[in-house]
Amino acid sequence: MRHKIPLIMLTAFILASVHLAHAQSTKKIPHIGFLRGPEYPSVYIEAFRQGLRERGYVEGQNIVVEYRDAQSHEERYFELAAELVRLKVDLIVVGGGAGTVGPVTKATRIIPIVMTNVSDPIGAGFIGSFAHPGGNVTGLSSVSHDLSGKRLELLKESFPKVSRIAVLYDVNNQTKRDEFKDTERAAQSLGAQVQSLEVQSPNDFDTALKAATQKRSGAVLVLPNGLTNTHRKRIAELATKSRLPTMWAESQLLDGGGLMSYGPDYADLWHRAAIYVDKILKGVKPADLPVERPMKFELVFNLKTAKDIGVTIAPNVLARADKVIK
Numbered sequence: 001m002r003h004k005i006p007l008i009m010l011t012a013f014i015l016a017s018v019h020l021a022h023a024q025s026t027k028k029i030p031h032i033g034f035l036r037g038p039e040y041p042s043v044y045i046e047a048f049r050q051g052l053r054e055r056g057y058v059e060g061q062n063i064v065v066e067y068r069d070a071q072s073h074e075e076r077y078f079e080l081a082a083e084l085v086r087l088k089v090d091l092i093v094v095g096g097g098a099g100t101v102g103p104v105t106k107a108t109r110i111i112p113i114v115m116t117n118v119s120d121p122i123g124a125g126f127i128g129s130f131a132h133p134g135g136n137v138t139g140l141s142s143v144s145h146d147l148s149g150k151r152l153e154l155l156k157e158s159f160p161k162v163s164r165i166a167v168l169y170d171v172n173n174q175t176k177r178d179e180f181k182d183t184e185r186a187a188q189s190l191g192a193q194v195q196s197l198e199v200q201s202p203n204d205f206d207t208a209l210k211a212a213t214q215k216r217s218g219a220v221l222v223l224p225n226g227l228t229n230t231h232r233k234r235i236a237e238l239a240t241k242s243r244l245p246t247m248w249a250e251s252q253l254l255d256g257g258g259l260m261s262y263g264p265d266y267a268d269l270w271h272r273a274a275i276y277v278d279k280i281l282k283g284v285k286p287a288d289l290p291v292e293r294p295m296k297f298e299l300v301f302n303l304k305t306a307k308d309i310g311v312t313i314a315p316n317v318l319a320r321a322d323k324v325i326k
Contacts, residue, residue: 030281031064033084035077035104037096037226040266041252044095047267048116051274070100074226077103085111091280093273097142098124098175099226105137112286114276115139117269120175121291130291138286139276140269143293148179148221149186151247151262154299155219156192158260158317159245162218164193166244168208168235169223171198176223183221194221202231209238217244222258224249232256236305243309251300254325259305260313264294298322 036045045067049059057063066087068080081104084092091112094101098118105113105126119142121127128134130141155165167183169176180196187194195217197208212220220239222228228235232248236257239246248254248261276289302325306313318324 029062029064031066031087031089032277032281033066033068033087033089033092035080035084035092035094035096035100036067036069037074037100040095040229041255043252044116044267044270047271048093048095048273051271052277055274055278057274057278074099078106081107091277093277094139095270095273097225098126099173101126101137109136111136112280113137113139114273114280114286115141115291116273117142117264117266119143120178123178124175127291130293132287133289133291134287136286138289138291140272140292140294142264142266142269147249147263148183149190151221151249152183152186152190152192152194154260154262154317155221155245155247156190158313159219159311160314162245163191164195164215164217166195166197166208166212166215166217166220167223168197168199168205168220168228170200170225170227172200173225173227176225179223183223199227201227202234205231205235205238209235209242209244212244213242219245219247221247222249222253224253229253232258240305240309243311245306245309245311251298251323254300254302254305257302257305257308259302259309259311261298261300263297265296265298268296269294300325 059065066084066089070076077100085107091114092104093114094104095116101115101118113136117140121141126137156162167180169180184194195215197212199205199208232253233256236246240257245259248258249263250266251261254261279289299321300323301313301318301321
C-alpha cells in the first residue's frame with residue numbers, strides 16, 4: 001500500500017534541504033594573513049603550509065592565506081600590517097622576531113596574532129606571561145637569548161684555545177642589547193671574555209670584524225635579527241677572510257658561509273604555528289592559548305667553511321652534531 005506524503009511536510013522538507021544547501025555553499029572560508037620578515041627562508045613557509053595540510057586545510061579550497069613579505073625593507077612592516085587589517089582577515093601569523101610582530105600589534109588589538117619565533121615576547125610587551133598571554137597575541141617563542149651561554153660553551157668546546165669571543169649585534173635593537181648583556185654574564189661563568197661589536201647598518205660590518213682581529217678575539221658569535229640575518233653572507237665572508245669561526249643562531253643561516261650554529265629548529269616552530277591557527281579558527285581565544293617554547297634544538301657544522309678558514313673542530317663536539325654540511 002502506497003502512502004502519500006502530506007503536501008505541507010513535503011514543502012517543509014524541500015525548504016529545509018534548500019536552506020542546508022545554501023548554508024553549506026555560503027559557509028565562510030577563513031582568511032588569514034601571513035607577514036614574513038625578510039630574513040627567513042622559504043623552507044619555513046613550507047613547514048607552516050605542511051602544518052595546515054596536516055590539520056585538513058587546503059589553500060584555495062577551505063582556507064585562504066594572504067602572504068605579505070617586506071622584501072628586505074623593514075620600514076614596510078607597518079604598511080603591510082595595516083593592509084592585512086583592512087582586509088579583515090580572521091587572524092594574522094607573523095613569521096619573524098619582535099621587530100616584525102611589533103608593527104602588527106600596533107595595527108590591531110582585536111584580530112588574533114600568532115607569533116612563530118619571538119625570543120622574548122614578555123620583554124617586548126606582547127604577552128603578560130607564557131601561561132596566560134592575556135591579549136590578542138599568542139604562539140611560539142624561540143627564547144634565543146636564553147641560549148647565549150650554550151653557544152659560548154660550544155664555541156669554547158669546539159676551539160679550546162679560544163678565550164676571547166667577539167659578539168656581533170644590532171645596537172639599534174633593544175632585544176639584542178639585552179641579549180648581549182646575557183652573553184656577558186654567561187661568559188663570566190665560563191671564564192671567557194667577550195668583545196662587543198656594535199653595528200647599525202651593513203656599512204659597519206667591515207670595521208667590526210677588523211676590530212675583532214685587532215683585539216685578538218678567536219671567534220665571533222652573531223646575535224640574530226633582521227640586519228645580521230639578511231647580510232649573513234657578507235658577515236661570513238669577512239669572518240672567513242680574517243679566519244674567524246662564526247657561531248649562528250640557526251642552521252638555515254649557514255647558507256651564507258657561517259661555520260656553526262646552535263638553536264631551536266625554526267622550521268619546527270613555524271610548523272607548530274599551524275596548530276594555533278587551527279585552534280583559533282575553531283573558537284579558542286588567543287588569551288587562553290599558552291605560548292610555547294622550542295621542543296627541538298640542533299647543532300650544525302659547516303665543514304667546507306672550516307676548511308676555508310683552516311680550523312679543526314674538536315672531535316668530541318663534532319661527534320655530537322645533528323647535521324654536518326660538507
